Amino acid sequence: MNILYFLVPMALLLAAAGVAGFIWSVRSGQFDDVETPAMRVLFDEELRGEDKRPSSSNTDIGDSH
């Protein structure tokens, strides 16, 4: 059972890393809005900031129904 003296601190370190990640994600505002990101997946037409071609592509007429 001596392995526990090594494993338990390791486990706690892992947990601490998780907590640190969580704190970072909260601080950077990722939990402020959990609704809008879900809608962004619908914007499939063009990748943001990639190119600036006119947005009225005809392909999505068929998609809409």
Added chain:
Amino acid sequence: MKDDHHISTEGFQKACAHCDLPVPKRLLRNGPSFCCSGCETVFQILQQSGFDQTYYRLRDASGKRSLSKPAVVKTGVGVLDELDSAGFLESHSTRLDGGTYRTHLYLDGVHCAACVWLVERIPEEVTGVSRANLNLPRARLTVEWNPELVSLGEIASWLARFGYPVQPRIDGEEAPESREERRLLIKMGVSWALAGNIMLLALALYSGLGADSPNLYNGARSLSLFLAIPAVLYGGSVFFRKAWHSLRLSVKKRSLEHLHMDTPISLGILVGFSASVWATISGAGDIWFDSIAVLIAALLSARWLQLRARRMAGDSTEQLLALLPTLARLKSGRSVRADDLMAGDLIEVRAGELIPVDGTIEAGSSLVNSAILTGESSAVRLNSGDSVNAGTTNETSSLIVCVEASGPRTRIGQLLTWVSDSDNESPRILYLADRIGGYFTVAVLTISAFTAIFWYLIAPDVVATRIIALLVITCPCALGMATPLALAVGSGRAARRGIFVKSESVVDWLNRVDTVIVDKTGTLTQGTMAIENWIGDASVLKLAASIESGITHPIARAFEVQFDGEKLFDPSEVTTHPGKGIKGVVNGMELAVGVPEWVMGDNKISESYRFFAENERNSGKTVVAIGGNQIQLTLVSLSDPIRAGAGALVYELTQSGKSVILCSGDNDFTTTIIGLRLGLSPGNCRGDHSPEDKLALMHSLIESGHIVAMIGDGVNDAAALRAAHVGIAVEGASAASRVAADVFVTRPGLEAVAELLRESRIILHVINRNLGFSLLYNLGGGVAAILGLVTPIFAAVAMPVSSFIVILSSIGQRTFRTKRQTQ
């Protein structure tokens, strides 16, 4: 979805191509039709920009959050100026690397995925903007831009074209409420992580870890202690602080009522923790770290949910604050803080600016929009001598205003002070669970004393163990979660149905309400006059509309609405005769529109006209005559149409034994007619009530022991809404009354109010169920502890299970269901 507005579609046939609201008959055409000119403008601009296909595809794909009508309030020129000022850049935005700045703006009128898509296209469409991020539920846009390439005003103008007016946020970078929420969320996450690890250790200890090795045994217990210290001190600090406050308050006031539920919670945590610390150090005795840590984490979760639910409705108050100008311009041209102005100072308010003070117009004449106070979107012409209010918008030309009150002494300022006061300490608000907090503490302490005496007589050496077990197991975790969880879930669902509950006491009060005061104009009725009937020559109506155009009297508005979008004649020589009517020349013909007696003078009128006038007047309508030498005399009757669902609401209220009082600033006769049509007795219809009268009526009812709810819309109702036990602002209400009310509704029609009343009964039922179960659990736990059955492992299982049942019961509540099974 269609369910939402099926009532209001009566008399309409087609849905607006932009917002899906019903199109009034007179605006119907072949091809796309629109409910208003706002929707039409936005539709055309979307088409011109080539955004229309994606926009409407996304709108249809995403399932609407609410009806997508463009906002009525326009971005004022003053707002644009403020956005572009150097001061704004300095105080409200953050400088980022590479010369870009970041700020937050409120965006009115965003509601679905299509809006998110459109708004977030700014970086592609406007050069100089590097990032745009929309937070839809909070209507908050985060934008990063380079002020050298593009001004914030230009970005705002771009958004305004699509019907999204912009309001700058007062607090700039970090909103305090989201900081508070983030802090609690971190606290909750950390507490769960600690609790999880303590539980793992506890599980190992329960299943016999270290039975043969004292080192491992003590090591695991010490590690638990090490993890429990932050859990208790950091996680539990919320409860200790509140408990301490309530303890001091109850000592000061000498009353148990003020003892908060956090007091027994803190007592349990502290006793359990101290006992476990001693047990760990001395190496003998039970440790309760796992139970305590889980308890703290679970309670924090409930608090966080509660905060989040409350925030949804609370944002609107902040949004109103952002509307108020902080700076004013003295007549000399110098800028000063609006709060520093004294009565008698003269300030200049340019066209497009918000008026920062209450005062009278000293010089100038302009259209002033009071939507913030009245909810009425059209502007009113004001001349020198007229009084103006802070928060209203000066639309057309420059005004010199003599200050009467500034800052918190203005009408709107007083309202905001009220609201923030009640946030801090409200005597009205008593949470259900908190009311029993004091008694609970006393009960637990009494039982502990009896247990101590009982076990002292039987086995003196187990007294401490029994007391500790008792205090830990009766720690009211489930009880503390019962109310906030049920309310948070209920109000979250209500918000999704367009009902925003701002104060948690609403549910409690709503169930005890015995009297409901309802405002008439704008609440039970639509608040705008409409032409209902006429006798005479139809073409004369158009002449009358021409002469009335540009006049802001409610009757003139009715003509304007009737002929919305049609080409009218240019009137000349228009003179208004207050209280009588208006005269002028249209299309070469002299015309008078107004009170029939005034228009006709001594001329006789035929029997059919007299009959029409009498008949219409008797049913509560206003009769207006249009006369002149070259035209046929025409009588028009106008009335303020009753809102959809008004009758049903009144019926439902009366049926459930509440007395309904119709209270209006309108005259007694009209009020009674409307009341009778809704099935009220004439005694409950009170006309001629000024805002002060309404407040006085409210106070007298409250003093005589009634629990009163108020349903209203305008700033005239704000005082009464605030004073009522529950104030409800209906859809289309002014921003001021939305702030004053405890609940506001964003769904058209009055059905939502009826739904709120119905559903709050169910929420209260859920709360009572939760409380009943929690008390039962605590009672059972107490008995088990007295008998000596409670061990750490017993507590570790029983406590989370009891909380879990309360959570399930709260989430499983059948309130505010999207698809109603009624009818």
